[in-house]
Amino acid sequence: MSDLTIGRESVGASVRSASDLYRAVWRWHFYAGLLVLPFMITLAITGGLYLFKDEIDAAIHSDLKRVDVQPGANRAAPSAMVAAALAVHPGTAVKFTDPATPGASAEITIGTEADGKLAVYVNPYTAKVLGALPDRGTVMWTIRYLHSLKYFGNYARMLIEIAAGWSILLVATGIYLWWPRRQTGGVLSVRGTPKRRVFWRDMHAVTGIFVGFFIVFLAITGMPWSGIWGGKINEWANGNNFGYPAGVRVAVPMSDEHLDHIAKTSWSLEQAQVPQSPGHAHHAQPIGLDAAVATFDRLGLHPGYAVNIPTTADGVFTGSVYPDDLTKQRVVHLDQYSGTPLIDMSYADYGPLGKSLEWGINTHLGQQFGLVNQLVLLAACVAIILLAVSAAIMWWKRRPAGSLGVPPLPADKRVFRGLIAILAIGGVLFPLVGLSLIVMLGLDWLYIRSRKLRSI
Template identity: 60%
Template sequence: MTDTTDGASAPKAAAQRVAVSDLYRAVWRWHFFAGLLILPFIITLAVSGGIYLFREELDKIVHADFIQVNPVDEQRLAPSEIIDRALKAQPGTVVKYTTPSAEDLSTEVTVQPETGGRMAVYVNQYTGDILEVRADRSTFAWTVRYLHSFRYFGSGPRKIIEIVGGWAILMVATGIYLWWPRGQRGGVISVRGTPGRRVFWRDVHAVTGLVTGAFIVFLAVTGMPWSSVWGAQVNEWANGSNFGYPSGVRVEVPMSKDRLTDTAKTSWSLEQAQIPRTDGPPVAGAQSIGLDSAVQEFQSMGLANGFSVALPQSPTGVFSGSVYPDDLSRQRVVHLDQYSGQLLVDMSYEDYGPLGRWLEFGINTHMGQTFGLLNQIVLLIVCVGIILLAVSAAIMWWKRRPSGRFGVPPLPSDRKVFVGLLVLLGIGGIIFPLTGLTLLVMIALDLGWQWARRSRRGRQPS
């Protein structure tokens, strides 16, 4: 009786082992394909992101000659005087005035010349000296930020953000399955062997992925708001259609067609927020309250140091004060009527809807701002971990790769296991449409490659 039972269970156990092996091969194959697709981009994101975490510290070093100034007690030029000095150095129209966030930092004036792009003029607010005139948003920090978001390469390449983010999440999910202990003693939380052996790099890759996996998912999800497809749709969903403001904010004033993001740095939630407008001068010949009064009003309202003021560019324009410090609770946007100084819109982080607040918290943490230096250090370690994941994957593949061949992980013996795996991957593709599109392309390429291999084998002489 015992012999009969053992004889019947042996084939069943063998079949189960084959099924597990087939699923492992399928997951491994697509983990490999995903890595092949995104690793060059994820290395770029990790390097630029790690640098950008310390943007303020680095800018003070790289641009110390025009960003830092020596404070002088009881001596500060009025905003209008600072603008006059800036316009002498760079003729044009002033579109934005940015107050320093600290006493030892200079004041930035953004000018639109008659021709060409905007220029930034840095002025010592104590002496009136012109410290620098350069293209707007051309500092080291802005350069790294644009590299990180692929903005330098146009709107098309920016879609890579969504593709990489979606695949990074799927790679973590498949990576956890590949890491999952299956009776082995090493390579789970320890590293075996020496750098000369493949198992060393396999374990480095697995253990690093285990430690950084949750952070990678967090960074991928919180980086998605900047993507051009998913981010734009979620922004509209989070903020409704109330002129681009969060749906919980009542906006009962006339709106212009200008967007806040076109005039000043803004939060993700308010990128599409429209700027209010006035009805023009209340009486013929009425004058604007002027920048000096507007700045004084914003200061009296408690806007944090470092706020920007977008100046009205037409008779129906407004003064728009905005500030986005590391402390989320102090984020704020205020619009004033340029003639009366009347408050038109005043909103802060607390006015965002639940989804908007969650996303803003995620974005703020993604940028290393929420928890101070600890936030920066932790994310820097994660960025280093991501680079190590990529390097170890490349070395591991190179050591495993058969001579003269690409070394794609083998197909499972039962192709049906692909169906369930691709369904799971497809769910991620639905959530992130561009990731789903690349999934379809990769499936087509994989099927085409398999067909080509079978065709070559069929033509070989027996």
């Protein structure tokens, strides 16, 4: 064998190796897209709407949520607003939500026998009842539950974790496929017209490279709400201190109730236990809602805070608020008999992990950087939908008649080993993703085997 032959053989082998790796990555990019893109479209649509939750809810439910501002007028006492709400909807008042702005109504949550929990809206100036909805019955709560798949049970919510993990894989393999290989287009420009497949290929590639960062960011910051990973990380992050950040818990009697069960709270405090009011053992008289609200005002809670009203002898008044500004997040528990703050928690008290996670969640919700945050993520949601649509059109144009159009297998199957090893690392970090990876490997093997049997 001559030197020239050896050189050509070496070049040919390297070309085949690169081609085989490209085919392997392309095949798994296809599978990731097949699994994830339907979810990504749903998440992008519902997420894009939820970015403007306050604006949309205020417009749709303006008759309940908005009131005429009365400059100089005093607000009705919280207890008077609660009494007005109970007069129209008899039951047990469990929460009072302070108006966030001068033009906003107060919200009273009432537990009723006939209709379950109701959110009753009251004019804070006149104590007039404006109307009621089922608790968390606004349009935006519906969108939020659709976004998280909460309507479909805990098993469906596990799909969020799988979709998030595979979307990261989708971006990683997509970057490899996009990487310039001496082509003149399809890197930052789109060639052809919508009638040609190359147009949709380039549209998909260029859109993907610009929106890939946002897909990964949204996937990672959405993981805290996932079925298994989010719960386990929450438990680990909170450690053995009942969920309270280090240095916040004080020596007060604690109940078995968790904060997430009685009030909307931040992710970091979902496992936090609620203290007990010690005064009930001494037959003391409760201070009442008006005094509790006055205390929360004096402590400086951000307007719009919610007050959970104790319904048991050892319960506490819990004031909690989660405004767009992370630094104003706060939860305060008051002894219902003395009004003494038992525990006072704020964002500044979270540990480094808690702060990082809460920052990610707040940005994910479009709150951290105001309107810019909303508009940037809205553009990302639109781009994700375009990414999914272009992928479907591109696949349809490439797909052979009567075939699923799975990208071809590499000639050398050994290239799969390194790729699967990398995928396995992700499977260890995200167990449900790892389980789905095993399922996909099994389905791919069955697909290959069925193709071979049909060709015999």
